[in-house]
Amino acid sequence: DVKVTQSSRYLVKRTGEKVFLECVQDMDHENMFWYRQDPGLGLRLIYFSYDVKMKEKGDIPEGYSVSREKKERFSLILESASTNQTSMYLCASSPGGTGNTIYFGEGSWLTVV
C-alpha cells in the first residue's frame, strides 16, 4: 500500500513563527503536492513538485514556500505564520506521468494563535 506520512498531526504555533510541515512518501513517486483544506472552500493547491529540487506554484502560494531535497520528502514552510493560515494541510504524492492516482496523507491540523 502507498503510504504518505505527515510528521505532525496537530500543531499550535504563534503568529510570526516559522513553521515546517514535513511529508514523506514510501513509493518512489515523482510528484508531490501540498494542499490546504478549509470549510466551504474545499481543497486548494499550494505548491507541487514533479522532481527533486523542482517546484511549481499552485493556486494559493502566497505566504508559503517548499523544499524538496530528496525524492521521498516534501516540506511546506510558513516563513512567518499568520492566523489566516490556520487550516488543515494535506500532503499527497503520485507516480510520474499523467492520469495517475494521487494519494493523500492523514493531514496536519495547524492552529496559529
Add this chain to the structure above:
Amino acid sequence: EDQVTQSPEALRLQEGESSSLNCSYTVSGLRGLFWYRQDPGKGPEFLFTLYSAGEEKEKERLKATLTKKESFLHITAPKPEDSATYLCAVQPFGQAGTALIFGKGTTLSVSS
C-alpha cells in the same frame, strides 16, 4: 476557467435508501476524473478514476459513471459506515505536475 461543482452539499439517507451524488465539471480537456472519500479529521481516500465518457467503475455499494459534462457516484443500499464526505476532482490536460482541481464535496449521512 476549469472548475468542479458537486451537488448536493449534504445528503441524508436512511439505511438501504439508494441515491446519487453529482459532480459537474468544466475543463478545457479532461485527462481524468477522480472520486475520493474523506472521513472527519482524515485525509482523502482514493475510490475511483474515470478517463472517458461512458466509463463505469464499481466498488462494493458504490458505482461511478462519467459523461462529457458530469460524473455520478451511485450509492446502492447504503449503510451507516458509508457516511463520509465524497470529493470529486478533475485533472485537466495541460495541468503541470498532474495536480487535481477539487469540488467542495458532498457530505453523506446514513442513519440506521
